[in-house]
Amino acid sequence: MNSSPIGTPLNVIIVGAGLVGLATALALRRAGHHVEIYEKSSFSREVGAAVTCGPNATRILEGLGCDFGRMRAVEHTQTRYFGKDQADGDLSFVSRGSDLFEKFGAKFYLVHRVDLHTELKDRATSSVGIGESCILHLGSAVLSLDAESGTIGLGDGSYISGDIVIVADGINSSLRKFITPHTTPHPSGLAAFRTTIFFSLVNAENEPGLEWVRESKRALCLINDDDGRRNLTVYPCRGGEVLNVAGLHPRTPGAGGLEEEKGFGGHVSSPEDFLEAFKDFSARYKELIRLCPVDNVTLWPLLLFEELPTWIKGRACLVGDAAHAMFPMLGQGAAQGFEDAITLATLLPSTLSTSLSDAGKDQSDTINTRLRLFESLRKSRATEIQTLSNRIGRGLPVLKFEAEVEEMLYGYDAAGITRDALGGI
Template identity: 30%
Template sequence: MNAPLVIAGAGIGGLTAAVALTRAGHRVLVLERASALSEVGAGLQLSPNACKCLDQIGVLEAVLKTASAPEAIRIRSARSGKALARIPLGSEASARYGAPYLLSHRADLQKALYDKARSFPSVEIRFGHSFIGSYVDEAGNLGLTFQAEDGRNLTLQAKVLVGADGVWSRVRETLNGHATARFSGRTAYRATLRADQVDPGILRDTGLWLGKDAHLVHYPIRQQSAFNIVALVAEDWNEQDWSAPADRSTLLRRFAQWAPDARQLLETPDSWLKWALCGVPATGHWAQGKTVLIGDAAHAMLPFAAQGAAMAIEDALVLASVLTPETADIANALRTFERQRRERVRKVQKTAEENGRIYHMSGPLALGRDTVLRMSSPESLSARMDWIYGWTPPS
């Protein structure tokens, strides 16, 4: 039997790639270092460009059963609490882009993708296997080594290796000319509440609060039965690992001067987790020989455009469109994938970085930003996202 296409990582990007590549006719083996699927992270935003991809691979229907659909993004001033702008979503976004804007728990999306992948007999998923290294033999065959949880090594041949193993990708280390992940100088604090713990009035929308060196995002998930809160702060990182439990009192002091409504929301969770926000420049090499990177492994970005998951999902469908079972020159096909994706991803990455600067303004710059937002029409604010949300995957 021909060697399988191997995917390192069973996150959002890896599982989307497994489904898309299997639908394209490949036999796929997914190897994930974690021992099982777990609820790592919390909520994520699935904009219409991502939902169009999920619909094309037959996963959107399952996602809709657990997701929430916000009516709008409401932007407020952290200092005064006053409304600055409203960007319509809901039925208006669906009509504008041909797909919904959804809010999902990461674990719900991951499970929907996992269940879909498992429905194909040509997909195998193994947990507890960490990528160790790769080699090319004299005949040009790609060989891979993974280590199982019991310490034994698994060596196999692969048609292609897809590195979907996240921001700290081990597969990326095997490619020449790719930068390592770097800390952005910002931290994300995350908490999840029951819906009955918050004002029902904020369960319909995504909320975005803009403040000095910090901003706050919140939205409902799991069909408005739960509520996700993310506080993003410019600060140093002094923990031993890149995620850790957060000190609640320290976080609340950081937001002590914010408007009462924001402070009340931040005071509601009993505990918080925090993550160092790290990025990977999209300018590095994504493809080399028969190895290719997708998602955060290739271009981890700041969450200030809510496009990290969407870009990984898009990557998977574009990869499947250029890599067919009949592809003779695999290395060229993988370079084609990189060329087709790099400029869009680089632009989204740059937009996220710029949003972070704008969100965290203070003084006269913040006053100018707030004035522009108040004077902007909902239509003009929506139009700014057309180039991202209007993207359609190759058929």
């Protein structure tokens, strides 16, 4: 892929075909560019649990033509807070978040990660839709990056050049080092169990201790211990047929044979280990954990990533977890990546090289100027949310979802703010 002449759509290289890489590809396709995605895996099997899409994420995804109905997403209508010691017959809860659509003009969805990934991939690569279909190269590991020339080196020894390279290769990014100095993340002393459970099992058990689950079919349920360093998160996805269950708890770094915590990733665990970590929670919560499939429980050590010095260099930039990996406490990891995607697409219209504001500059200068603007628009916000999300990893209380926090997270219109910024230059 060669560089484009002045006044034509850009040749865009995206490294990584996860949620954020595909969303960025789709956004830039719709902006009129030629987009090729390089992904080291082959997508041979479904992986992952569920993800929350708050109004700031939903607004972007629907604007890109994604359909939450096709994804069988469940509309989140309420967050229910329970106590860890509540007895079977106690269905009382504290509620928040039932008026998000009225406040922010977009809905909050609970969606299986695989369903969201499939939707983004289909929209990006389909022959139907706005713009030229993105080209997806699977089994194509990218080993090197020359940010100044926009050139990537592939595992087969070949090199590909483009007008811009967007690095979306995730929390364990192999290309981050070619853009910015980076310090190794450090263990937080926390880890999260993750699993999914078929809702039919909850109904089949017909146990009174599971009534709190059956009564929360469209709610996100949070069960905290006294200091908040252990909690269960339970919510539905896939049309209410599947429950996503996560259990955050303290653990000793390197315990359980997980010395490889220098990297981030899930490790095979078991319902028994999950139960042991929450053995002092009331019986009804342990009843749910017992329904976990024996072959579908993973344990994810949570690592603390510091703010990066920069996200950009030459013709290249970082997006998503490669730029701002964060704890899941605010449900904003994917959402911040989607904000990156729509900001880039708004800053890089197909007419970029002939725009009045960039007159007199060569293409390389124009692209770098827009990438600097991208960083100025995105870095401070994403870093603030990263810091707030990571509070529990630094021994601080989890941030409460008060109205001010909801407004900061969900009221943000990334595309609108970017258009306003362009109007001022």
